[in-house]
Amino acid sequence: MRSGTPALRLSGASLAYGERRLWSELDLDVAPGEFIAVLGANGAGKSSLLKVVLGLQPLERGTVEVVGRPVRRGDRRIGYVPQQKGLDPATPLRARDFVRLGLDGHRWGPLVPSRRARESVDRVLAAVGATDYADSPVGRLSGGEQQRLRVAQSVVGDPDLLLADEPLLSLDLNHAAAVSALFHESRLRTGAAVVFVTHDVNPVLPYADRVLYLAGGRFRVGTPDAVMNSATLSDLYGAPVEVLRSGGRVLVAGGATPSEHPHAHDHEEAS
Numbered sequence: 001m002r003s004g005t006p007a008l009r010l011s012g013a014s015l016a017y018g019e020r021r022l023w024s025e026l027d028l029d030v031a032p033g034e035f036i037a038v039l040g041a042n043g044a045g046k047s048s049l050l051k052v053v054l055g056l057q058p059l060e061r062g063t064v065e066v067v068g069r070p071v072r073r074g075d076r077r078i079g080y081v082p083q084q085k086g087l088d089p090a091t092p093l094r095a096r097d098f099v100r101l102g103l104d105g106h107r108w109g110p111l112v113p114s115r116r117a118r119e120s121v122d123r124v125l126a127a128v129g130a131t132d133y134a135d136s137p138v139g140r141l142s143g144g145e146q147q148r149l150r151v152a153q154s155v156v157g158d159p160d161l162l163l164a165d166e167p168l169l170s171l172d173l174n175h176a177a178a179v180s181a182l183f184h185e186s187r188l189r190t191g192a193a194v195v196f197v198t199h200d201v202n203p204v205l206p207y208a209d210r211v212l213y214l215a216g217g218r219f220r221v222g223t224p225d226a227v228m229n230s231a232t233l234s235d236l237y238g239a240p241v242e243v244l245r246s247g248g249r250v251l252v253a254g255g256a257t258p259s260e261h262p263h264a265h266d267h268e269e270a271s
């Protein structure tokens, strides 16, 4: 990785499906090793943002680069945890082989046996608490067990950029904490940047350097304190939102519906 080059750079980026614009004029640099939480209501365009970075969805306007190069599909520099869906029960892979695909799934032919690869797989399996079911067929595992394997697969290849789409869904508290900590550990160890889509900021509050909050076509980006407060979110939603802090947790109250017709260029770096 070239030093000083952002792991992810979006410049003047707008995304639309037909007539419907999800967000626009998004400028965002994510530094190597940075952890950014992406929040927002259902349909705000969080998953779509990840699809843009994966080269699966073209921008309407603007540019997107991963470590200084335009995005392309199948970029091995990116680790990705897709939004949860069950694996086919008939999938014959064992858990450890599924994780191993994150190391050499792009190669044709049989997996190359190597001690280093095995150690890497064992390390991430342990980190997500999957050692006990490492040799079980993935299709027979529970949703949460499969989800932990997806997380392990995304980090095992030491990518420059980690994209995770609601990776804590259906995880119990202990495993959610382990998964958040694994992303944090990855960025410390390898300098990976982490873009973490979540409905709840609390599990990642200890790690998030910044929050990108999408709502009604607008956004705010800044430190968690700068974004997760009543004034900033009320302004973003154009309706009263109350942000409460209790015991180190952030609670967002208020049934705000983002404006369907946001003002043009209404976004800013919160400070």
Ligand SMILES: Nc1ncnc2c1ncn2[C@@H]1O[C@H](COP(=O)(O)OP(=O)(O)OP(=O)(O)O)[C@@H](O)[C@H]1O
Pocket: 017, 022, 040, 041, 042, 043, 044, 045, 046, 047, 048, 049
């Ligand atoms: N390929 C597509 N074509 C047309 N519309 C799409 C497409 N993909 C997503 N959308 C729509 O764009 C909107 C944003 O979807 P997206 O999945 O990015 O939202 P999200 O913020 O991740 O939501 P959630 O929190 O529910 O996962 C949704 O209303 C969705 O129906």
